[in-house]
Amino acid sequence: MLVLTRKLGESIAIDDNIKIVVVQIKGKQVRLGIKAPKETKIHREEVYQAIQDQNTEAVQADMSDIARLGEELKKK
Amino acid sequence: MVRIPYHFILEEIVKIKTTRFGELEVNPSDIVTFSEGLLGFESLKKYFVVDPGDSTLILWLQSTEDEKVAFPIIEPKIFKPDYIAKLLPADLNGLELESLQAARLYSILTIPATVTEMSANLKAPVVINSTKKVGKQIVLQDSKLSVKHEMYKELKTYIVSFSSDDAKRTTFTSSIALEAGELKTPTTFNSRNLEA
Numbered sequence: 001m002l003v004l005t006r007k008l009g010e011s012i013a014i015d016d017n018i019k020i021v022v023v024q025i026k027g028k029q030v031r032l033g034i035k036a037p038k039e040t041k042i043h044r045e046e047v048y049q050a051i052q053d054q055n056t057e058a059v060q061a062d063m064s065d066i067a068r069l070g071e072e073l074k075k076k
Numbered sequence: 077m078v079r080i081p082y083h084f085i086l087e088e089i090v091k092i093k094t095t096r097f098g099e100l101e102v103n104p105s106d107i108v109t110f111s112e113g114l115l116g117f118e119s120l121k122k123y124f125v126v127d128p129g130d131s132t133l134i135l136w137l138q139s140t141e142d143e144k145v146a147f148p149i150i151e152p153k154i155f156k157p158d159y160i161a162k163l164l165p166a167d168l169n170g171l172e173l174e175s176l177q178a179a180r181l182y183s184i185l186t187i188p189a190t191v192t193e194m195s196a197n198l199k200a201p202v203v204i205n206s207t208k209k210v211g212k213q214i215v216l217q218d219s220k221l222s223v224k225h226e227m228y229k230e231l232k233t234y235i236v237s238f239s240s241d242d243a244k245r246t247t248f249t250s251s252i253a254l255e256a257g258e259l260k261t262p263t264t265f266n267s268r269n270l271e272a
Contacts, residue, residue, distance in 0.1 A: 039166040043215055050223045051200045051215060052116035054186060058197075059117075061148045061187040063096050069191040070132045072228075073235050 093143045096136070097126055107140060108204055108211045111170055115200065115213055120145060123211065125204075131235065134185060137202065149182035149202060155230035161201050161252050167214045171205050178207040179252050186224065194231075195224040203252070 004012060011021040017037050024031035034042055089101045107124050114120070117139075126136040126146070133154055139145035152159045161181055173179055181203055183196040199221040204211040 039164055041164065041166055041215065041217070043217075047199070047215060047223075048115060051197065051213075054197050054200075054223045055114055055116045055147070055184060055213075057186045057188075058147050058184045059145050061146075061185070062189075065187050065189060065191055066130070066132060066134065066148070069134075069187060069194065070130050072191055073132060073232050076236065 092124070092138075092140050094126075094138050094146065095144045096146055097128065097138070100126065100138075102140070105209065108209045110211045110213070112212060114147070114202070115215075117145065125149075133231070133235065135182070137182070137184075147202075148185040148187055150185055150196065150231075152181065152183045152196065152198065152201065154234050155196065155227040156198070156225075159198060161203070161214070161216055162218060163203070163214065163252060164217065167203075167212070170210060171203060171212055172208040172210055173205050174207075176252055178205050180204045180206050181252050183225075184213075192228045193226060194228050195222075195226045197223045198225045199223045 006012065006022050008022055008025055011019050013019050018040065019035040021033040021035070022030060023033045036042060088104070090104055092100050092102050094100055102124050107122050110121050110123060112118065120139045120141050122140040123137045124140060126138045128134075128136070134148050134150050137147040137149050152161075171179075181201055183198060183201050185194060185196050187194045198216075199218075200213050200215045200223065202211060202213050
C-alpha cells in the first residue's frame with residue numbers, strides 16, 4: 001500500500017480525474033473531500049462490510065422459518 | 077429420415093442439487109451469471125431463481141455451484157411501493173441492459189428465527205437482466221437506505237389485502253431509475269398468483 005503524508009488543505013490526485021482533499025483534521029477524525037466523475041462509486045468501507053454480513057445472514061434462512069413465516073403472514 | 081422439430085433440440089435440462097429444494101431440473105438458459113459474485117460470496121457466479129410458489133411471495137436466488145447457498149429475495153415494490161433504486165452509469169457495467177424493460181429488481185431478505193424481525197436489504201439490491209441472464213448486486217449511493225429494513229408488517233399488509241382481492245395478478249411499476257435518466261419508461265412486473 002502506498003502511504004502518503006498530507007497536511008490540511010493538501011490533496012492527492014488519482015488518475016487524471018479523481019482528487020482527494022484533506023478538508024479538516026479534528027482529534028482522531030479526518031474529513032476528506034472527494035472529487036470524482038459521476039460514475040465513480042464511493043462508499044465507506046463499513047457499508048461493504050455490513051452488506052457482506054447481511055448476505056451471510058441471509059443464506060442461513062431455514063425452510064422451517066419460512067414455513068412459520070407463511071403461517072404468521074396468513075393470520076388476520 | 078425422421079426430422080426432429082427445431083424446438084426439441086434446445087439445450088438439455090440440467091439437474092442441480094440444492095439443500096433446501098432437493099434436486100431441481102433447470103433449463104441452462106435460466107441460469108444467471110453474476111460475474112462479480114455477491115458481496116461475501118465472490119467465488120459463486122452462477123445462480124437461478126427458484127419460485128417455491130408459497131404464500132410468502134419469497135423467491136430464492138439459488139447457487140448452482142454450492143447447494144447450500146440460496147438467498148431469499150423479494151420484489152421490493154411488494155412491501156415498499158415508493159422504493160426507487162437509482163443506478164449510476166457504473167452500476168450498469170456488465171449488466172448489458174439495452175432497456176430497463178429487461179431489468180428485474182430484488183431485495184435480499186434476512187429471516188431470523190423470530191420471523192417477524194425479517195428484514196430486507198434496500199441498500200444493495202440484486203438486479204438481473206432477464207434477457208441476457210446476467211446479474212449484479214448493486215450498492216446504491218443513497219445513504220438513507222438501510223441494509224436491514226424491517227418489513228414484516230408491510231409484507232403482511234400487502235398479503236392480507238391481496239388475498240381478500242379477486243384479482244389474481246397485479247402489475248408493479250419498476251423501481252429502477254437511472255441517475256443519468258434518459259430511460260424513463262416504467263417497466264412492469266407481474267406478480268405471481270397468490271392462490272398458487
